[in-house]
Amino acid sequence: MTTNRIPTYPIDSQFLDRWSPRAFSERTLSEDQVLTVLEAARWAPSAANLQPWRFIYGVRGEPEFNTLLSLLVPFNEGWAKHAGALIFITSVSSFDGERPVRSASFDAGAATLALSLQAHKMGLIAHAMGGIEYEKAPLVLNLPDTVRVEAAVAIGYQGEVTSLSEALQQRETPSVRQPLSAIAFKGRFEGEIKSPA
Ligand SMILES: Cc1cc2nc3c(=O)[nH]c(=O)nc-3n(C[C@H](O)[C@H](O)[C@H](O)COP(=O)(O)O)c2cc1C
Known part of the structure; x- marks a missing residue:
């Protein structure tokens, strides 16, 4: 367990031990490893079991990567x-081009956590990214109009921190969280909306 992540209530260690390093070793993953991670995502819950997530992957050393x-x-x-x-x-924003799938992003987020925890269980690291070229991505990925890019995730084996720039080396540590009292309210919202960052 990492030392700066102390839960207020006892939870399974996977929630504390998973974090998002940026230092990857250049070791490639097998297609089976990637598909195992995606298998976990496949079993995520979704509204009406619509499973609106769609994944596009590329393995290091192959052109898609x-x-x-x-x-x-x-x-x-x-x-x-x-x-x-x-x-x-990615997520399907509408199956019929008319009715929106209101929870598509929410469901894709649940699937992303599932794959991240599965990667962690396999001794791998996973790092989600919203920093994507959103204009270019749908064209290159051949997405229909009703499929939206949500995020990307880098997965692999953890590498040496020295592979990162000095600035990123400083940030290569598990992050903390705001207190439970700032996010959980009994009965009605009582808080103040403040960015933790
Ligand atoms: C939707 C989403 C988008 C993110 N975008 C980026 C990104 O573009 N670049 C990056 O370095 N990290 C990105 N992150 C990683 C977050 O900064 C990280 O998950 C957060 O600081 C919590 O740290 P932890 O995952 O180590 O617990 C993103 C995470 C999520 C869930």
């Missing part, structure tokens, strides 16, 4: 290029 890498903003590309695989998380 570089294509997906080119869809990240330069900041993310700089460290994610060492990952073993990249996964783009």
